[in-house]
Amino acid sequence: NAGVTQTPKFRILKIGQSMTLQCTQDMNHNYMYWYRQDPGMGLKLIYYSVGAGITDKGEVPNGYNVSRSTTEDFPLRLELAAPSQTSVYFCASSSGTDTQYFGPGTRLTVL
Amino acid sequence: KNQVEQSPQSLIILEGKNCTLQCNYTVSPFSNLRWYKQDTGRGPVSLTIMTFSENTKSNGRYTATLDADTKQSSLHITASQLSDSASYICVVSAVDSSYKLIFGSGTRLLVRP
Numbered sequence: 724n725a726g727v728t729q730t731p732k733f734r735i736l737k738i739g740q741s742m743t744l745q746c747t748q749d750m751n752h753n754y755m756y757w758y759r760q761d762p763g764m765g766l767k768l769i770y771y772s773v774g775a776g777i778t779d780k781g782e783v784p785n786g787y788n789v790s791r792s793t794t795e796d797f798p799l800r801l802e803l804a805a806p807s808q809t810s811v812y813f814c815a816s817s818s819g820t821d822t823q824y825f826g827p828g829t830r831l832t833v834l
Numbered sequence: 835k836n837q838v839e840q841s842p843q844s845l846i847i848l849e850g851k852n853c854t855l856q857c858n859y860t861v862s863p864f865s866n867l868r869w870y871k872q873d874t875g876r877g878p879v880s881l882t883i884m885t886f887s888e889n890t891k892s893n894g895r896y897t898a899t900l901d902a903d904t905k906q907s908s909l910h911i912t913a914s915q916l917s918d919s920a921s922y923i924c925v926v927s928a929v930d931s932s933y934k935l936i937f938g939s940g941t942r943l944l945v946r947p
Contacts, residue, residue: 727877766935766937800886813877813878820927822868825878827876
């Protein structure tokens with residue numbers, strides 16, 4: 724079991740560029756989440772999904788989009804990167820309200 | 835507004851010593867409280883989870899307490915080891931959205947030899 728995997732580990736973007744952060748889990752969890760973690764702050768929920776084909780906004784969804792076509796994958800799309808999106812992004816999964824398992828994170832810098 | 839506040843922000847202790855980290859929350863209606871450990875450059879890993887009816891839960895050298903009346907929790911680390919150096923994050927969820935977690939900003943613990 725690899726758990727939750729994320730790619731890439733690091734990325735530098737220029738303002739206005741777009742990219743997709745990949746997230747895959749092999750635990751057959753229905754629930755998946757995207758968070759961002761800014762320095763000295765708690766994790767903030769960007770988007771979440773309770774199953775394939777179902778997604779919903781979290782606390783800070785502006786500037787991001789998601790899709791959930793399979794149980795395993797939950798990619799996060801940044802369309803027009805802005806410096807405010809410089810952060811560490813974590814994907815997580817869970818079976819309902821149980822423990823959330825986190826991936827290793829993607830460190831994104833927008834210059 | 836649902837909030838989770840942790841103290842201290844950072845802490846330095848000597849190897850072998852004990853320490854206690856604090857968490858206060860205003861989340862209502864309360865569902866459960868979790869403590870996570872986050873090593874530098876890694877994702878958070880769950881240590882304990884407590885519901886309203888539980889007031890103590892242990893995981894090895896980690897013991898979490900919960901006082902739902904005062905909305906306070908603590909994480910006690912016994913006989914600290916160098917590998918305990920990490921951020922410890924208190925996370926609370928509400929009954930009406932128990933999979934949407936509210937994260938504290940964490941306590942950064944450094945254990946020195």
